[in-house]
Structure formats: C-alpha cells, structure tokens
Amino acid sequence: MSPLKETGSPELTELDPRGDVVFVVGSAAGEDTPARSFRACSRTMARVSPVFDRMLNGKFTEAKPAASGSGDAAADWVVQLRDDKPDAFALFASIAHAQYRCVPRSLTIDKFYDLTVLTHYYDATPMLTPWLQGWISGIGEVPDVGSEGLLMPKLLWISWELGHKQLFESTARRMVMECQGSMIGEDAGLEELSMPPDIIERINAIRSQTIQSIMDVFRDLYEKLVTVDEGPRWCLHASYMGPHRCESMILGSMTFCLTRAGLWPIPETSDVDDSVVMLYSTLMNLVIHDIGRPGEKGGVDHSECNPRAFLMGQIKDILAEVPSPGLQVYLRCQTPESRTMPGRDPPPDVLLSSPAPAASRTSPLEPEVGIQCEGYNVVLRWDTGIASRGRLTGAPTPADAPPAKRRRTTLSSRSSSGEHPSEKDSDPKPAAPPGREKGRSRELFPRQIPLALPPNPEPSPQHSEPSQAGSPWPGQTEEDRHLYEQSTHLYVSSPANPSSLFEEYYLRGLHLFRKQLESYDGTVNVGVIPNPLMKLFQSAPWSVHLELMTTVYGLGGSLHGSAILDNPDACFPLELMAVMDMPTFVRGRSTMTLGIWHRLRQAQESRHEKAEGGIEVITSLPRSLLDIFSSIQDESSEDALLSWPGELGEIPQIHLWEAYRFAGALTGRRLRRGLGLSSLAPSTELLVGRLVAAIDALCDTRTRPEYDHLLTTNSLLYPYVAARLEVATLQRRPSWMEVLRRAVDICQPYGRSANACNIAEMLDEAWKAGDDDYDIDEHARRRNVEIALF
Template sequence: MSTRSYQGCWTCKSRRRRCDNQRPTCQNCAQRGIDCEGYEVRLRWGSGIASRGQFTGAEKPVKECVPPRPKGRKRDLSRERRKLETSASSDAKENITNPCDPRSGPDEFTQENHTMVYEPDLDISHIPERVKQEEILFNEFMNNGINVLHSTTARDSMLQPRLPELCQQSGALYTICLAFQLSLSSTQSPQFLEYFDASLRKFRSELAHSTTLSDGTLTAGLLLCSIGLMHGLPWTVHLEGMHNILQSHGLADQHHTATQTSFRTHLLEVMGVMDLPCFSIGRQTSYIGIWHRYCQPNSPREGIEPVSGLPRVLLDLFAGIGIDTTEQSFWDWPGISGNFLQCYLWEAHRLAGILILRRYARAEQHQSEMRKFSTWRQPSACPVDETVLVSRILANLDALRLAIAERPTEDRFIENAVLFPIVVAGLEVSVLRQNPQWQETIRKCAPGSIQHEILLELMEELWEKNDPLLNIDDLARAKGVEMGLL
C-alpha cells in the first residue's frame, strides 16, 4: 500500500505515494511516465484570498490574518460528502434529465461547473481508516480484479497504465473500480451495495452533464456495464445512454478522424462487443449495432479483440447475424493463426454461431415471421445436426479446460471467454436431455464465478421444464436478470 508523502513532489503528494525526493524530478514519476510537478512552494490566491497552504483563507500572507482552520482535510470532507449522496440527491431542488434513466431524480452537482451543493457538518474522525481501505481495494483491482476484464494473451493492458489518469477525468470511475472489486466477492454485502449505489449516482450525474464523453467517463460506463452483465444487474441502459451522447456528437464522423486514439478505438470496440445480441441474456433494451455500424467499417480487421478474446473477423460474423451472416459463413470460416488454447476457444465459438442462427430461426418460425437473409453466399445450412454441433463444442471446451489445468501460465485469461459457447450448447435442451452426461461437462467447463452460477441455474431450469415454448431470455426477464456472456 502506498504511503502519503509529506515532503515529496506535488505529483506524489496528490497521488498519495511515497516520494524519493530526487531533484529536479523524482524517479517515481519518471518510472510511471508521468510529469513531475516539482517541489517549488505554491501560493494560490482567489479574489485576494489564499486557496491552499499555510495561509488558506487569509486576506494577506501574514500569520495574524490566518482564520481558524476547519477540522479535517478537504479530501476527507469530499469523500464523506460523496458517501452521503443518497440524502443529498433527495434534498436537492434540481431536476436534471438523465439520458440513461429518465426517472432519475435530482442531482448533487450544478450543471455549469459540477460544484457540490450539499455540504453538511460532518464527523470525520473515522475517515483516514476508510481512505486506507479504499486505497487497498483500488490496488487489489489494479493488480487482480482488472484481469477479469480480459480474455486474451495480450501482454500489455490498454486500461491498466491509463487508469490513474482516467480517474482524474471521471469522478465516477474511482468509485466504480471499488464497486467492481467488491462485486467479485459478493453482490449482497452491505459494502458492495453502498459503493454500487454511489457508482450509479455518480455515473448518471456525470453522464447527464456530459456534452462529449471523455475517455474517463466512457471507461466508467463500460466498467459499470461489466458489473451488471456479470451479476445479472441492469446494464444495457447505460450502454444505450453512452451511445446516445456519442451519436449526438457525430459518432460516425468522429471515428473517421485522424485524432481518434487507439485507446478510444478500443473503448468503442468494447461497446460494440457488449452490444452484440448473442452475447446477452434477458436484454432489456434494443440492439444498437455499434460493431457493425462503427467498428467493422473503420477499425483494423486483423488481430484479436482483448475483451472477448476473439479475432475481429470472427466478431464480424457475429455482428452480421440477421444481416448477411449464414450458417455457411461460420462453417467456411478458415480461422487465423493462434496458440492451441485459442484454437479450441475459437472453434467452440464458430460452431456456437451456427447454433445461434438455428435458435433464432426456430424462434422466428414459431412467430411465423421467417427472416429472408441477404447473404454473401447461398443461404444453405451446414450439413451437421445439433447433436454433433453440441458434442464438438463441448469437446473443444473440455480440451481447453484440461489444457489450462496442464499449462496454467500459457494463457492466463482465456478461461474468461468460455461462457458464450457453454451457454449456447446448454440451450439445446433436447440434446442435453438425451445426453445427461454432457450436462456435467457444462458444469465442469465454466469458471467458478457468480456469473456462471446464475447462468447455470437458468439452464438447469430449462433442462428440467423441457418446454419448447420457454426460452432463456423470457426466463431471465421474468426473474429480473440481465446477463452478459463476456
């Protein structure tokens, strides 16, 4: 855990890190690739009054003019105010419309400069311990929790080195990181519920006042979506709200500009993957088409998308379902070069894509609204029945499970990507009832997580009821669950 610096450079002081006091710039800042603000004495004045330092509040820099200083640090007060946002928002008089939730109530910020308007008298005697616990929690997220967000062998995370800077851009992001780390243990603990509620309020407030989404706010929204899709909490409404703001400021044109950074492109790709209908269960909002409309035409098509762990060209096929992708498209996909673990994963996804198309076709046939595809090829089906497809998907997943156990350090995060083919295979109820031993394979192949437990509970209910008119989306919505398969 980092220790607060009292004698160090201004950068280390603001970040609450130990400073080595080297001149002219400290090595801690140099190693992290950030600008060192140096050690010079600062006197900041506002309307003739000092704003910080020894002479805070004085009309002139002499000790006789220094007013009594309030107990506690400004940061401590700010943190305590954020803790009391629930009562602050209910007492506030403003009524600002939130693009994510039209029913959202008053907000704790003013629209002009995001200045807090609720400042009660506070008892801050316990604050230092809370600050320490939050720092420990944030460090756990940086070192461990953040790994849950990736399903690839990429050695360099695009998010981790940028996260401290992004937290400066978005006031909601830091709290969301804490809530995310707490969610990995339990979504029922009072501590998680406290931080998740604060995360929602901060993000909705930030989104309500955003004219253009900063990378920090966009990252905060995607992390909030990740908490939801992993734990069955509503999340696509946040995706829709962020898209509405981006679209109102020319999302298509922005994506063509030369100023588009690689990290911004990465964030839009993450939005695109989350938006794919086949990667959600019990979705509560409409499909937007972010990947097909913005990512596929403009982003490089080579390489692997790090959140899903899938080649971008394979994601193109999933994005084309209902547009121009057929069973034959998946059947003919040649694959790309990858390690053995990736080949198992990609083969399971390719075959799952065929089952997804058949599942959609059965639903449409039941509604007597068969969709006519405009295809690259003739809309012929691949010459394999559902039983063979399920057995091949589970064979690849079982081989992947055994390979991970044998070589645990080869591809540390690839297990994060197995839920989609597991669930798609599990939805073939008639096949699973005829082959009950495959149900046990599904139980063994998925990682032990809250997300897996919720999805497995839904699948087992489908297996037990064996009702051809009951699908997992209706079952999830009836339970108030909105899941993701990422």
C-alpha cells in the first residue's frame, strides 16, 4: 500500500500501521480546518458501524478497488469523507482502534456535539458507553470558546442522542427560560445544527406563549385602570362618577416604569428580545406608586389599591405553569422516521437497505420505564445501553418502517403536521417600542453559561434506593438529595443579586415536591420537607402546600393509632411539619394553625412517648416550651409562658429561651388585643425590657469561643420581630431600639434573603408611621407573602 506521500496530500495519521484503507476526512478547500488522512483497518471500522460495513464491503464506490489485471497490484484504497469533521473522526476512529490514550477524560460541548453527530450518522453511538458517564459529569468544566451562544442547543442534541431524558428535559426548559429572541430564522444561527424534530419550534412557541401571558397581565391592568364608569373600577374606594385620582396615579407610575424598561407601549411577543428570566427580573423590580395612606386631614387608605403584589403573584403563577417542552417531543422522537439523522445523503443503497432503527432506546443513566411508542410493535425500554437508531445487542426487532432519507430537515421547512398553532403566519409586526432595535443580529444565549447542573430528578419509588450509611436523614433517597440541593440553592439566593437559575430551581423543586407527594406509599418521605422549608426563606406562600401534605399524610384528624407513628423515622419530619404549622411562627397565613403539634404530642403521650424535656432541633427550643406556643392564641398561654420553669442547657440557649418566653407573651397580647389585661399582669414595657435584655445577652455570647459550635443566634428572628412591633415602647426607650438594630446586624445570618428583606420593610414601615397597632399578618397578606420567623 502506498504511504500517500504525494505533494499536497493531507496529513496522514496512522491509526493502524497495517491498515488497508485510508480515509480522507474534511475538505482542504474553502474550510477553516484542513483535511486529514487516517490509515485504518476496514474490518475494525465495519465492526463498530453498520454503515461502514455496507459502505466498505458493498457494491459502492467506497468499496475496495479490484486489481485491473491478474498480475497487477490492487490500487490504493482511499475513501473520501469530505463532509465529516477531522477532529471528531479522529476521536471516533481512535476509540474503534482501541487507541484509548487518545481519548480525553472530558470534552467541550462543541466537541461532544460533533462526536455524537458523527456517531449517529454512522450508527455507532453505543461504542461511546465507557466514557459517557465521565463526559456527561464533566460538562461545563471545559470552557467552550467561539461557540457563538449555541451551547444549550448543542447540549440538547447530545442529551437526545445519548438517551439522557432528564438532561434533555432540563436543557429544553432552560432554553425556554433563557433564550433571547426568537430561535427561528437566520439570526438564530440554528439552521445548520442537528436537532430533534420540532423541538426548537416547541421551545420557541412555549417561550412566546409565556411572554404573551406575562404581557397580558399588564394589558389587562391597563384596561381596568382606564375604565371610567362603564364597568367595575380598579380603585377599592371608587364611586360612580367619582374622581379617578387613584387609577391615574397607578397608571402614570406603571407607564413610567414600563417606559424606562423599554416595555411601553406594551410590546408584542415578537418584539421582546429579552429572555423570560430577564423579563421576570425587570418586572419584579418595578415600583408602582399609589396615593397611599391618609394624612392629617383624613381620607381613605389607598395603599390597598396598589397592584404590585397582584401583578407579581400573577407572573409567578404563569411561570409555575410553564409546560415542559421536552418530554412529548422526546417520546415522539423514538419513531423510525424521526430517528433518521439529518445532515447529508449517504450512498443510495445504504439508505435503502440499512438496518431499521433499534426498538430499544437505552441509557446507562436512566431508570427502566415501559413506553409504547408510535411506529413500533414492541415496548421501548430504558436499560444499560446507549440511545441510537442502530441495532443493539439483544434488542427486539422493530416493526418494518419505510426508509427515510438521511437529510436534515431545516427549521424553515418543517412539515405542517408538526407545526405549533402559534407558529403560523400572523399579522405584520407592529413598530418596535422605543429603545428597542429590530432585525439586529444577536446571540441566543450568553457564551459562558454554567452547565454543570444536577439533572432534574423524577421520583420513581420503585427505583429509589436508600442513601448510604451516614446520611443526614433516615431513608433519604438520591431524588431527595437532589431536592435538598435545589432547596439549598433557594436558601442562599440573594435578592440583591439573584442567580439567573433561581426560577428554574424554584419551579423544578416545587414540581418534584408535588411528584413525591403523588407517590405517597403510606410513610412520611423526609425528602419532601426541605424544599417547602427553604421556600419560606423566599417569602413564598406556603400554607397551601402544608395543608396538602397534611391531607396526603392523613394528619388532619386525631393521630391516635396512626400507622405513621409506627415508623421511628417519621419523628423528625412530623415534628418539622408541626413547627412550620406553629401559630405565629409564620406570619401572613390565612389559617393561623392546623394544630399538628398539639395532635402529635397527644398521640405520643398516649403511646407513653411524651418526654417532658428535650430540645427540638430546628428551632433549638425545648419541646415543653413549644407546647405552650402551640396554643399561644389562648388567654392562658401568657401565664404559662411567664411561669415556665425552664430547662437545663448551654448559656446561649437559656438566653434564647428567655427571649422566646417574653416574645411569646407580647405576641399573644397582640393577638388578643382589646380583651384587656389582668391587674396582676406585668406591663408591656417591662416585658419588652426583659426581652431586649435577653437578646442583648445572647448576642454577647457569640464572641466567646466555648460557644462557637452553637447556632443559637440563628433563631433570633422571632423575638426580634416581637420586640420591634412594640413601637410605642421603643419610641420611649430609644436605647432599646439601638440594641435591637445592633443585634440584627451581627446575629442575622439570613439578612439578605427575601424573607428577611420583607420583614425589614414592614418593621421599618411600622416604625416610620409610629403605628403601635401594626398588623404584620395583614400587611404580609397584602404583599402576597408569608414570613417565616422560626
């Protein structure tokens, strides 16, 4: 065989020095990357790829040339693969020839994409199995340079080709939330990419529908604000033929803010280039003014007419209901026609007689499920192989299907059967609003995006294995661990500089929480607890989910004889739910309490399990003290708190318990305001003084090294809020106010959370107004938030 040393021949790589064929890959003319030549073994290439098998051993131009005469030597066997990328082919052929030293431990998304496009075309994706786990886990660790904002579309293709359903769904979801502008058209840059059929259209349609729904919220409000007397008006204090000062103030403020944001006049969806996440961030920062509270001359309170809380609630509801763009497309893509690789035409006979797609899409990263897919006569299974349209060992024979050309269907030439209704021709676009450019070229996604994300776990009880020994929670599963990680992301999110993935994790965690409740098997799954708990740090309303958990777990009535209590692992999650339900521990709830703690303690007492002492781990409070807090709305609770004997503990803990005692007494008085106090009851000023002293003493202990291991000051929020609400007393004692400000500055680890910011705003509002009767529950409900104080 000739070594191919002719002048101008591409660089030769010896994959097999005894190889009988030379592949010339790429085109040296008109391409940025020059062509390369590879000497390889034809039998090796035929073994790893049925396409190469037919190409090299069939009656095609790529087959081995025969000798011209009986005594003549055979001509050099050279196969031209001008449409393949040399680097991807080099890695593909190195794996085929067992040149494992040439296989990298990690791949950029660009290289991973090129490789899977190549292996899909040659029906050889299963050979990548040994390296997939490492490559998938390393996504995002290797920087992609010059990707031109196409990382997520390429990652979408990779996950589809490898059969990684979770990664496919999460990537499609991210594209919905983070795509900037339309993904259809020349500006998008997706025309030449290999994509699963119809997925880009569906993602673009869902993005458009989401933005349309968000903009419709403001359109509807605008219509209400300009209503004169022909229908119900927005102002709560409006009267027929009355003034419109309230609506005019709100309308002017809203249009000013939207104009500054480049969203006025309210644009059509096609004119919004921002991503859903960017649009959400912009709208959440809108400040809408109202007439406000009456002044000294009297009047009515128009602060309740402010629509901001209503608008933000509507937007959050819209985002919570955004459908998954990936699942249905993913399942539909298992048909033989849709699994045909786009890109270019192989030799005609290969198209006509190549093996039909395998009936088994498998992945080493997925649990087994059974799904009947259209176009097949067998059940698809997820097992241990790799998703490919090729034949897998042991795979059932698929139903016969008409052969499909291996040509890519471009985005502009999709069949009408897969077209989404919103993608059809519409009226000409209106003029762009001020400050917006039309027709400009832009990247769909930022070039540098964090892609090393935990996949979106789907609850699967039959495949959920208990965690290893040493797990922080008994019975914790892998799905629970992912949920906990997502909840922790919410826990540490800063509202001053929120992560762009905040909404993604928020909705993903809520979705999984609901799924795990649906898979209820008679036991309390501790994995559903962290996500709702951490939601409270974002001030998200939680009561409805707590009621749902109470219903699902059968905690609504008496717990005497309940089977849940037979499980020793249920103690922690049940107590945690009871703490979250404790009256006044979460402000702004529509229902003060569901009575979980009281029923739980009664059931434990009936089983002779009730302990007089013991510390509850979430609040760091004695259970005997929590028993009193569970009925804080009762008149007898104040005497019980003031006469509580206490329990033994560390010095910081004792200070904390004292603070909670007096805070509980003050909070109970506010709940029963108007009923009067006994002549023997201590004055409010005395209780506030002792409360401030306990808080000050607790803060001083944090500088002592022997108490470094304690996190007692983390629980200061409840007593701090109770003291701050006593506005009249603090105005008479300004030094106490300074003590409280110092305490919250040095002892509040959650000071930048949305929960803490809402609390600070309401407390400052009460202080500036000098309102000693400030109802924090009512004001929290007006803001559509629930405030966690434990």
